Amino acid sequence: MGFSVDAPGGRLEILKDISLDLNAGETLAIVGASGSGKTTLLGLLAGLDRPTSGDIRLTGAELKSLDENARARLRKRHVGFVFQSFHLLPSLTALENVMLALEIAAFEHPRKRALEALDQVGLSHRLEHYPRQLSGGEQQRVAIARAFAGEPEILFADEPTGNLDQRTGEAVADLLFELNEHHGTALVLVTHDMKLARRCGRVDKIEDGVLTGGEGATEHA
């Protein structure tokens, strides 16, 4: 699979001949320097965009043949997200932020599920708080609750601890891996933090748009 864009200086290849497999329940970390293409790869894997060459199969569906709406349907059923900047809607409470994702995916009893999810991340006492009333760690826990509430088959996490201090970051990472294990979800984690990456079953390194086997790759190959 490859991805390129038209830039002022000519065609720019961001990802080149990437080949990658991830099975259900597996955890994969993609590490790389800034600008190496790791976030782009994450976006493509999650179906947020389409590769310009090759194809991606997500839970059996070929993404290249799906239009934006079809990919949206695929995401809401099978995919969860955790972002570096949390991305909570500022005008919705913690509970509503989690409920919104469930409602988009048309789950039954969204409120009940959201309450359970927030309870799992230890925020039962913060349900009616708005994002601005929550600390960074708490906001990311809401985002994690949102990601797991729909019980996705695969979770994409983009530098989930990148905006947090070390202690909070570690606590959030603990929570993420704990829930991941509990739900048996596959995880793709993009980070440049090797310590965090090593917690995944596999670590792949990306350099100038080319994926090379990383540390874990040898262990788990």
Added chain:
Amino acid sequence: MNSAALSLKLLTRQSRSGALVMLFAGLVVATAALAAVSLFTDRVGRALERQAGEVLAADLVITGRERLPEEYREKAGELGLDTAEIALLSTVLFVGEESHLVDLKAVTETYPLRGQLKLADRLGSDQEETLATAPRPGTGWMAARGLRLFETDTGVEVDIGRRAVNIERVLTWEPDRGGSRFMLAPRLIIHMDDLLDSELLGPGSRVRWRLLVAGSESGVAEFRRWVEPRVEDRQDIETVAEAEADTGQALEQAQRFLGVAALTAVILAAAAVLLAALRYSRSQRDLVALLKAFGAEGRQILGALSLMLLWLALAAIATGGVLAFGAQTVIASILADGPAGELPPARLMPLVGSGSFTLLLAAGFALPPLVALRSVAPMRILNRSLDTRPGLAGGLWLVPILGALAIPVLQLGNLRLAMIVLGGSATLAAVLALAAWGAMGLSRQLSKRTRADWRFGLAGLHRRRGQGIIQITALGLGLMALLLLMIVRAELLEQWRGSLPEDTADHFVVNIQPDQREAVHEALVEAGALNLQIRPMATVNLIEVNGEPPPDHRWAGQTNVSWIDTLPPANRVIEGTFFAPDADGEISLAQRWAERTGVGMGDTMLFEAGGQRLDATVTSMREVEWESFNVNFFILLTPSAGESLPHQFIASFRLPEDAGPLRDIQQGWPNVSIIDIGALLDRIGEIIDRVSSAAQVVFFFTLIAGLVVLLAALEATRDERRQEAALIRALGADDALVRRGLLIEYGAMALIAAVLATGGAALTGWLLARELFEFAYRPSALLLASGFVVSFVLVVGSGWLGNRSVLKTSPIRILRAGG
């Protein structure tokens, strides 16, 4: 780096940033809208004033009981102004056996300086010639009524004192007929030399002298400054503004209509700047956080942002000024034969006003959101979610805002009009803000009980509570301004045009003797006269007011009075009580007369007529609708007092085109005079038509400004919308859900703004009509309903078009940009 250098860097580095361009555009629109409207209204206003100058036949007139000093004329000449001289005198004229009183007007060659005379070769001729010239010495022009009175025609020779004058032509129109709608005695215009040689100007002659001055505005203004301290007790200055013109009220109305257009442009401009500044300040938060993280102090940032705004405002003033100049030139050329004939050249003065307006507007509306950036937390650089929300700083900003709004008020010079339009807008703004706040609370509650699309859509409303309130308020105000224009354009002007009733009197019959009254009345009814009113009239001399000689005003002295037992139509008592039918010793005065002469409530007036003396006390003050063209009098006596005076009757009526000729009446009672004022009514109709077309062009320009505001309002939150759309798409929402969410949000916003704007526009229109244009406005349900629908569709439609990019937002964006 100091603030000035930083401000220039901010400005140049970001010159291609969308938000900055938008703020610049907002300021340019503000300048251009107000400047174009005020440049154009200034030109039209001056042109209309010049037309009104025809009423004086000059731009400025000095009147006196004696011939005006030669130095006045010399000074006017030095200033490059034209002058003419008039002497007015009532005198008895003999033609054969007949002798009648005529109103003699002797003029110098340059008369008239403004306006034109209309002349015919003989009585009954349809061929009129329009001239701006005085009669040659030895010749004269007499009004048709005079020729009929003397039972003669042109070519006859009359003696004026010791001079013989040949009546060469029939006078059918003179611009400066004077305040009264009709003269009792017919007019005869002769050359000044003839009067000077006539020996009529001996001691005791009651001549009134007038020195006419006209020319460039600056010259006239300078002459006025020079002459004012020199004017003596028995001299007076009259200018166009003070002229008692039948058309005066129509021209005032015209200025008011254009004033409404200018003020709505102001409201729109303010809204545009505020919205653009809000968007810009949001886009600057990262930058400010970065600067702070690098060690810039709050004060330095404040200084840089303020200076940057100043540079931006100055550039906008220059650009807007040039645009405005171009725009008003185009408007003027479209109207080449338009609203007031040839327009006087544009002046730069209105640009100074609108430039200051833009600066104050920037200070009042754009500075607060920028200053609020001071409080951006440097922590934001690490995590945007950790930033504090900037509030809009407090009440100090009211000062420049009030200053900004004061400028157009001063420029338009009509406080009541400004209070109604601005007050109406301010009230509407408050109601809108309140309604928006309430709607957000409501939508908050509703969104708890709804599913994803409604939750997303309604959440959009209260997502940015403060900004949402401002957005709805600005939208509502913009819509109201546009609807108000629609109302003024479509209905107020139409209804004003219709406010001259169909049966407005267009003929007067004067000099009906008491014993002829019944017979003339019957004859007029038979001839088909409509709206016929016959009123008694006596000419009296005012001898004393409160035991003192009367004020020296041309309206005091000899004057016409009438009497009646009830308040006449088109009159309204504004002070005191109108006397009872059987009262005695009471007087009712018209406010206009009272103001000019200084006679007031409770004053005693002593009159003399035909050897009788009569005194009475002023017990009521009336406001008279002069444009009703009924027979109206400044001074009304009680019937018991009036009937004892020597008097005649005067009739007013409308004669439909198919009515019988009045010739029989004229022949049956040769002493009565029939006066046709149809030409005057036509002239007022023409003024209204011209104002309508001028106003339309001005309104069109304001409309464009309004649309810009509308788009700015909707554009203001697009960035955030895209971010949110990207997020919920990443979470799996499809096109339909995002679209429904947007529609729900815009629909709710449009509903609030359109309902309140329609109501506000109807109310303000009604207030304007009642308080300023003085007729009862009936808002039409159809217009209001279509106004509402158009507003609703406009907001939702432009919101939709402006946010197509939101629908197209790729969810990948969520990984690229922070929250």
